[in-house]
């Protein structure tokens with residue numbers, strides 16, 4: 194059975210992307226031809242039996258799934274390439290808001306709990322986008338490695354590093370293109386591995402699970418891992434975000450939200466012992482001592498960005 198491409202595939206349950214037909218031809222090449230034509234809706238309804246036969250083939254389901262995730266990943270890659278424009282002339286005020294509201298309360302908060310922070314550590318940063326963190330920590334670390342999905346993002350990042358840092362510090366940073374699904378590093382190499390708000394942009398649960406196991410693989414025994422993700426317990430932001438994603442209006446095309454417990458379980462499954470939880474809710478300054486403490490206690494689970502510091506055992 195051979196299926197030829199039609200734009201109409203998008204109407205099917207598994208939402209097949211354009212290049213699907215090529216795979217179908219290889220998989221089902223025994224003579225019959227299904228041509229779904231260029232007016233998909235009408236032709237689709239003329240031959241439901243054949244279509245269902247094809248769709249119910251388990252191999253096809255797997256292929257649909259793989260192709261879908263490939264297409265979703267491509268969309269994520271494209272959306273970050275587009276986002277680069279904002280950073281070519283970025284407004285430092287906007288970025289300070291992000292640092293103050295999210296990164297200091299989670300990402301950097303966790304780093305300060307690692308004994309001696311990142312001092313003389315070999316660090317891996319998964320999905321830095323514009324490598325603000327690399328520039329910030331370069332003078333402290335021994336080696337700073339980073340990977341991101343698209344070459345354009347990495348090229349821009351490397352230019353940014355050269356612009357911001359002196360040569361001796363630039364040499365410490367190796368920012369290269371790679372997919373976190375297959376980290377291009379040997380086992381047990383890093384003292385600290387972090388993925389700040391990155392794994393949520395990876396389509397496919399199995400693929401995200403693979404990234405967690407890759408992170409555990411490249412971390413040294415007793416090394417530290419920090420994962421931050423958007424928090425599903427922040428119901429308001431979660432539902433707002435889901436609505437935008439469903440309508441196709443969310444600028445990053447895909448963002449998967451986790452609960453703190455879900456993330457904790459995944460870490461434990463990968464031999465990473467969770468040490469400390471923190472979310473972006475709460476008041477780090479404790480300006481009004483007792484009231485701040487009570488407030489922090491009540492809201493601590495619900496911040497829109499949350500994560501764990503964990504240690505490999």
Ligand SMILES: C[S@@+](CC[C@H](N)C(=O)[O-])C[C@H]1O[C@@H](n2cnc3c(N)ncnc32)[C@H](O)[C@@H]1O
Nearest residue numbers: 273320321322341342371372373389390391394
């Ligand atoms: C929200 S940005 C994270 C920015 C930065 N880490 C921070 O703390 O602000 C997510 C980044 O993850 C990257 N990314 C998404 N999927 C990836 C994958 N499978 N492998 C490597 N990087 C990925 C994206 O290209 C993007 O640059």
